[in-house]
Amino acid sequence: MGVKFTDIIETEEIGFKDLEGHSVAIDTYNTLYQFLSGIRQRDGTPLMDQDGNITSHLSGLLYRTSSIVEKGIKPIYVFDGKHSDFKTNTVMKRKEVRNESEKKWKEALDEGNEEEARKFAMRSSKISPYIIESSKKLLDLLGIPYVQSKSEGEAQASYMVQKGDAWSVASQDYDCLLFGASRTVRNLTLSGGLSNLKYMELEKILANLDLTRNQLIDIAILVGTDFNEGIKGIGAKTGLKLIKNDSLENILKNKEVELEVDPDILRNIFLKPEVNTNYEIKWKNVKLDQLTEFMCEEHGFSEARVVSSANKMKKLNSTQKSLEDWF
DNA sequence: CCCGAGGA
DNA sequence: TCCTCGGGG
Numbered sequence: 001m002g003v004k005f006t007d008i009i010e011t012e013e014i015g016f017k018d019l020e021g022h023s024v025a026i027d028t029y030n031t032l033y034q035f036l037s038g039i040r041q042r043d044g045t046p047l048m049d050q051d052g053n054i055t056s057h058l059s060g061l062l063y064r065t066s067s068i069v070e071k072g073i074k075p076i077y078v079f080d081g082k083h084s085d086f087k088t089n090t091v092m093k094r095k096e097v098r099n100e101s102e103k104k105w106k107e108a109l110d111e112g113n114e115e116e117a118r119k120f121a122m123r124s125s126k127i128s129p130y131i132i133e134s135s136k137k138l139l140d141l142l143g144i145p146y147v148q149s150k151s152e153g154e155a156q157a158s159y160m161v162q163k164g165d166a167w168s169v170a171s172q173d174y175d176c177l178l179f180g181a182s183r184t185v186r187n188l189t190l191s192g193g194l195s196n197l198k199y200m201e202l203e204k205i206l207a208n209l210d211l212t213r214n215q216l217i218d219i220a221i222l223v224g225t226d227f228n229e230g231i232k233g234i235g236a237k238t239g240l241k242l243i244k245n246d247s248l249e250n251i252l253k254n255k256e257v258e259l260e261v262d263p264d265i266l267r268n269i270f271l272k273p274e275v276n277t278n279y280e281i282k283w284k285n286v287k288l289d290q291l292t293e294f295m296c297e298e299h300g301f302s303e304a305r306v307v308s309s310a311n312k313m314k315k316l317n318s319t320q321k322s323l324e325d326w327f
Numbered sequence: 328c329c330c331g332a333g334g335a
Numbered sequence: 336t337c338c339t340c341g342g343g344g
Contacts, residue, residue: 034328035328035329036328037328038328038329039328039329039343039344040328041343046344047328047343047344048344049344050344053344054344055344056328056343056344057328058344059328059329059330059344060328060329062329063328063329063330064328064329067329189328189329190328190329190330191328191329299344300343300344301343301344302330302343302344305330305331305343308330
């Protein structure tokens with residue numbers, strides 16, 4: 001979900017050409033959730049193999065990854081580690097919504113209401129250990145690097161951009177700005193003939209709003225994040241006005257309200273997140289035999305489609321090889 | 328969500 | 336070349 005900043009943050013329209021040659025650290029949790037909720041039949045049933053294992057995420061991951069590689073983008077997938085204790089409430093709430101939605105999905109199915117069924121099926125999606133493991137296996141076979149975070153995936157991805165190990169983060173959430181990612185790309189999808197890519201640059205956003213990153217974080221804390229509830233009645237616009245004129249501590253004192261967590265602890269979640277600094281980013285060749293074995297034999301995918309996707313992956317190695325040949 | 332066939 | 340739509344696993 002992330003912090004609700006839509007009302008105060010402008011995004012730039014960009015095209016795939018603007019990302020050509022760049023590496024992108026992808027918020028995997030975000031991406032898998034999109035696939036699991038979106039890739040379904042009309043009545044909400046996800047794609048499944050002959051044994052009943054869900055394959056929606058493998059479908060999405062294979063086709064999207066190969067397509068963005070074909071466009072000259074170099075993906076790095078970043079997986080979540082252990083979430084912060086302060087996120088427990090958010091995680092519990094999401095779990096409750098999932099369970100409720102699963103019930104309502106079944107009910108709608110019994111009533112023969114496909115549209116309703118699909119809506120609730122989408123909300124019932126959950127990322128199980130099987131989903132994670134099978135996704136990592138597919139990435140291995142495609143030769144795409146992935147990095148395991150110690151905490152939030154977005155924190156890790158943002159760190160990698162700060163380090164210069166990735167050019168941009170790809171996520172739907174605004175949280176990466178709080179984590180200090182200088183560049184964030186939204187809607188890194190292929191859907192629709194014309195792409196709907198959006199771009200955010202932290203420096204520009206801060207300059208336009210005339211804020212520091214610390215102030216942006218304080219606005220988020222007032223509005224509410226995955227780690228705290230926020231203050232009732234304060235949205236992005238109000239939060240912006242308040243923080244421009246006063247400190248978070250003073251605002252709270254004047255309003256005679258308290259946060260459930262100490263502000264400095266919340267600030268440090270964004271300013272000093274636990275990250276993995278020991279990772280290797282290397283794009284390798286597709287392991288075609290193992291890929292078809294895994295995707296076609298084990299999970300029932302069409303061989304023609306898998307081979308066609310594998311062919312798109314050659315773009316990565318061709319650009320790398322030509323560089324090696326040069327030196 | 329993404330693919331690909333087929334029509335405009 | 337663009338768009339729609341049915342099916343994918």
